Amino acid sequence: MSENNKIQRPSRAEAEEAVRTLIRWAGDDPTREGLRGTPDRVVRSYNEFFAGYEEDPVAMLERTFEEIEGYDEMVVLRDIRMESHCEHHMVPIIGKAHVAYLPGKRVVGISKLARVVEVYAKRLQIQEKLTAQVANTLQDVLQPRGVAVVMEAGHQCMTTRGVHKHGVTMVTSRMLGAFRDDPRTRHEFLTMIGGGTARGMDD
Numbered sequence: 001m002s003e004n005n006k007i008q009r010p011s012r013a014e015a016e017e018a019v020r021t022l023i024r025w026a027g028d029d030p031t032r033e034g035l036r037g038t039p040d041r042v043v044r045s046y047n048e049f050f051a052g053y054e055e056d057p058v059a060m061l062e063r064t065f066e067e068i069e070g071y072d073e074m075v076v077l078r079d080i081r082m083e084s085h086c087e088h089h090m091v092p093i094i095g096k097a098h099v100a101y102l103p104g105k106r107v108v109g110i111s112k113l114a115r116v117v118e119v120y121a122k123r124l125q126i127q128e129k130l131t132a133q134v135a136n137t138l139q140d141v142l143q144p145r146g147v148a149v150v151m152e153a154g155h156q157c158m159t160t161r162g163v164h165k166h167g168v169t170m171v172t173s174r175m176l177g178a179f180r181d182d183p184r185t186r187h188e189f190l191t192m193i194g195g196g197t198a199r200g201m202d203d
């Protein structure tokens with residue numbers, strides 16, 4: 001949160017005017033019937049797309065600590081729907097995330113794992129940074145024996161512009177603790193998430 005506090009937000013009217021400018025830049029007339037409500041809709045969409053700037057994943061996880069009765073097996077949440085926006089082109093990155101950790105003394109409700117992905121995804125991102133942020137936050141706050149995050153996503157900046165590469169999926173991973181140091185732990189995780197796409201991501 002603190003990193004965003006120094007950002008001076010424009011007014012809503014300024015944001016809507018910026019959308020009108022982009023409409024004109026695209027070659028259309030922002031005053032014509034079909035486009036008249038568009039700046040308002042785009043600005044409201046931005047409230048959803050970028051809601052993650054308003055939330056602090058660390059505080060969210062800290063609120064949900066629970067003591068556990070010796071549960072020390074891997075916790076895996078797979079196929080978490082992930083919707084983000086590329087910070088280079090501001091177009092969607094759509095895919096899924098798989099998150100796992102090996103509990104130390106604390107566990108967290110599984111819905112919180114998905115929420116951590118969502119909060120970081122709903123910011124301007126690159127997939128590598130998003131993957132690292134989710135893993136590092138879980139490691140820092142839960143202090144587990146290990147964390148693994150794998151993300152697979154399509155980038156509309158690759159499929160709808162530039163090189164127009166369709167059907168390409170980018171895969172990123174971040175392995176910490178036992179997932180990095182112990183090949184059996186890593187293998188167990190990759191098998192649980194359906195190893196095929198995740199092979200060869202040991203680094």
Ligand SMILES: [Zn+2]
Binds near residue numbers: 086090155157158
């Ligand atoms: Zn891009």
